[in-house]
Amino acid sequence: MIAFVFKRLLSAIPTLLVVITISFFMMRFAPGGPFNLERPLPPQTMANVMKTYGLDLPLWRQYLNYIANALTGDFGPSFVYKDNSAAELIFKALPCSIELGLWALLLSLVGGVIMGTVAALRQNGWVDYTLMAFASMGTTIPNFVVGPVLTLVLAVFLGWLPAGGWGDGSLYYLFLPVLALGLPQLAVFARLTRGSMIEALTTDHLRTARAYGLPARVIVITHAMRGAMMPVLSYLAPCAAALLTGSAVVETIFGIPGVGRYFVNSAINRDYTVVMGTVILVSVFIIVFNLIVDVAYAYLDPRVRHD
Amino acid sequence: MTEPKTAAETLRPSRSLAELAWLRFRRNRAAMAGTIVLLLVACFSFFGPLFVSHGYDEVFPSYVTVGPSLTPRPDPATLQAVAETTAKRGRVELKSFSVENGTYTAVITAARPIDPRTVRYFDRVNEFKDTTVKDTSADGLTMTITGHVHQELFPFGTDSNGRDLLARIMLGGQISLAVGIAASLVSLGIGVVYGATSGYLGGRVDNLMMRFVEILYSLPFIFLVVVLVVFFGRSITLIFIVIGAVQWLEMSRIVRGQTLSLKRREFVGAAEALGLTDWQIIRRHIIPNTVGPVIVYVTVMVPQVILLESFLSFLGLGVQAPLASWGTLIAEGSHNMQSAPWLLIFPSFFFVVTLFALNFAGDGLRDALDPKDR
Numbered sequence: 307m308i309a310f311v312f313k314r315l316l317s318a319i320p321t322l323l324v325v326i327t328i329s330f331f332m333m334r335f336a337p338g339g340p341f342n343l344e345r346p347l348p349p350q351t352m353a354n355v356m357k358t359y360g361l362d363l364p365l366w367r368q369y370l371n372y373i374a375n376a377l378t379g380d381f382g383p384s385f386v387y388k389d390n391s392a393a394e395l396i397f398k399a400l401p402c403s404i405e406l407g408l409w410a411l412l413l414s415l416v417g418g419v420i421m422g423t424v425a426a427l428r429q430n431g432w433v434d435y436t437l438m439a440f441a442s443m444g445t446t447i448p449n450f451v452v453g454p455v456l457t458l459v460l461a462v463f464l465g466w467l468p469a470g471g472w473g474d475g476s477l478y479y480l481f482l483p484v485l486a487l488g489l490p491q492l493a494v495f496a497r498l499t500r501g502s503m504i505e506a507l508t509t510d511h512l513r514t515a516r517a518y519g520l521p522a523r524v525i526v527i528t529h530a531m532r533g534a535m536m537p538v539l540s541y542l543a544p545c546a547a548a549l550l551t552g553s554a555v556v557e558t559i560f561g562i563p564g565v566g567r568y569f570v571n572s573a574i575n576r577d578y579t580v581v582m583g584t585v586i587l588v589s590v591f592i593i594v595f596n597l598i599v600d601v602a603y604a605y606l607d608p609r610v611r612h613d
Numbered sequence: 614m615t616e617p618k619t620a621a622e623t624l625r626p627s628r629s630l631a632e633l634a635w636l637r638f639r640r641n642r643a644a645m646a647g648t649i650v651l652l653l654v655a656c657f658s659f660f661g662p663l664f665v666s667h668g669y670d671e672v673f674p675s676y677v678t679v680g681p682s683l684t685p686r687p688d689p690a691t692l693q694a695v696a697e698t699t700a701k702r703g704r705v706e707l708k709s710f711s712v713e714n715g716t717y718t719a720v721i722t723a724a725r726p727i728d729p730r731t732v733r734y735f736d737r738v739n740e741f742k743d744t745t746v747k748d749t750s751a752d753g754l755t756m757t758i759t760g761h762v763h764q765e766l767f768p769f770g771t772d773s774n775g776r777d778l779l780a781r782i783m784l785g786g787q788i789s790l791a792v793g794i795a796a797s798l799v800s801l802g803i804g805v806v807y808g809a810t811s812g813y814l815g816g817r818v819d820n821l822m823m824r825f826v827e828i829l830y831s832l833p834f835i836f837l838v839v840v841l842v843v844f845f846g847r848s849i850t851l852i853f854i855v856i857g858a859v860q861w862l863e864m865s866r867i868v869r870g871q872t873l874s875l876k877r878r879e880f881v882g883a884a885e886a887l888g889l890t891d892w893q894i895i896r897r898h899i900i901p902n903t904v905g906p907v908i909v910y911v912t913v914m915v916p917q918v919i920l921l922e923s924f925l926s927f928l929g930l931g932v933q934a935p936l937a938s939w940g941t942l943i944a945e946g947s948h949n950m951q952s953a954p955w956l957l958i959f960p961s962f963f964f965v966v967t968l969f970a971l972n973f974a975g976d977g978l979r980d981a982l983d984p985k986d987r
Binding site: 320324328332442446447448450451453454455457462554555558559569570573574581584585 | 829835837839840920923924927929930943950954957958965968972
């Protein structure tokens with residue numbers, strides 16, 4: 307098991323390196339840097355600026371410096387907000403995104419698994435059809451339509467909830483963004499659960515369990531669930547990474563000061579260090595979650611370990 | 614007349630694979646409905662502008678943010694007020710105003726003799742046109758002018774710049790569909806060539822090429838697309854190249870899998886024996902045989918690409934004004950939803966309907982082309 311974890315950790319290194327390399331070179335060769343002002347700086351000032359940011363070193367030195375710094379979580383100073391480092395700015399926005407993402411993850415996972423299980427138990431009945439129609443709506447309609455439409459109905463027409471903003475970070479403010487962020491994922495979980503649950507319910511060991519006369523609750527929750535959760539688990543990793551690092555769209559719609567909105571704003575302002583820092587951070591999230599899921603997979607299904 | 618039928622005539626001709634697929638597709642009601650809706654949306658977007666007299670970038674200052682309505686504007690009851698403000702702008706006073714059969718007559722007075730060019734103030738508003746001087750009093754202080762009342766129809770209303778939403782939704786449809794298809798073709802090209810090469814060459818090259826795809830898989834692509842678009846400009850061409858460039862990964866995997874099984878087949882061996890080069894074999898024998906699964910995957914990809922483009926446009930990184938895609942229209946709508954909900958409702962409706970239609974048609978095509986994959 308430890309060897310397995312170690313092997314997976316090693317394979318994450320090239321990915322991370324590629325991300326950092328792409329980030330660095332895109333940053334260096336993108337046209338229109340933060341110092342391309344309308345009124346050019348005097349040469350002496352420009353030279354000083356270059357020196358401060360380490361841009362006068364040869365390219366390979368800059369590259370190695372960037373890697374070394376990025377590995378310690380230092381992405382350099384922000385080019386736009388000059389008093390802050392990029393890392394400071396990113397980590398200031400991260401808690402909002404994580405709070406929003408955790409709620410959305412909870413909603414989609416719990417809601418999706420319950421919906422999928424119910425649909426599987428009532429296979430081909432009207433409950434099943436209704437739930438799956440809802441799920442296919444959820445997977446088809448993107449969140450930049452769901453978000454505004456929910457706001458239009460619940461906030462503008464009915465006036466039950468605030469139309470946006472972080473407020474005090476309570477659920478009253480978070481409800482709509484969580485819904486907009488979570489619903490499409492909930493639909494995916496529901497479909498996955500339904501599919502694997504139907505498969506699990508027809509396996510031999512479940513027939514045996516039924517023959518023993520175990521109560522339906524025990525059969526479904528204890529025995530069928532374990533097998534049915536594997537596909538759900540493997541989708542959990544990309545989903546969690548996407549939800550926790552913030553959805554640019556949902557955060558933009560609802561005006562939430564999280565990583566996603568910050569990322570888009572920085573990209574528009576050409577704040578290269580913040581943009582690239584965010585890209586690296588998101589990659590790390592994805593890699594870590596993939597790793598966690600792989601390990602959990604290996605724990606639940608011993609066949610994976612000997613692959 | 615009653616000649617006996619020969620055996621050959623009573624036997625049905627055997628059906629080709631394509632015919633069978635078409636039969637299966639036609640029997641699938643959801644898929645047929647999806648296809649028809651898709652054709653309707655495409656006709657609406659591409660031929661609709663021929664029937665709408667307003668350009669997508671034509672601004673109507675008199676009709677800013679007017680709601681959707683099937684009766685032409687302006688409402689005759691409001692014309693009096695419009696004429697009054699227009700007269701004020703021309704520094705004359707409106708004495709009387711009447712409308713009859715689409716022609717209006719107004720009497721204007723002023724303290725000083727009126728310049729006949731004052732009629733231009735009336736022509737300048739969207740409500741009136743062809744204004745002429747009918748009669749001028751002897752002292753030039755009173756003037757009777759007449760002209761047509763010009764009516765415009767805005768079935769979907771107008772946006773906050775006074776542009777016809779119907780014309781803009783049609784343009785948005787053109788751009789969204791065009792980007793969807795063009796970007797899918799780009800990724801189709803890259804994916805098929807890459808996958809076929811990797812699969813056919815095999816061995817260490819294959820290993821390396823697939824390793825590369827695997828690494829790209831774990832990159833946060835949405836973020837990279839945003840970065841690329843921001844750094845290298847925001848033209849439509851770039852958008853579909855960028856989207857195409859990130860969507861080819863899955864395609865290359867599918868084609869590689871197909872190629873691996875194809876290259877063991879006799880006709881490839883025969884081609885090799887005839888002395889064809891690797892590239893010739895890939896081009897002539899491998900790629901044409903991967904068409905089935907590739908078509909299926911393209912139908913899955915088109916809605917994804919349309920989504921991605923709309924996502925970029927929604928964030929303001931895609932198509933730039935005065936052009937519009939459904940994404941930018943939805944974004945505009947969500948900014949104005951308190952005052953003008955129709956700006957959100959209509960584009961969202963068309964967008965969602967198209968996505969559903971694409972999904973249904975794609976599912977149907979997959980079932981039709983690959984019946985064992987159900």
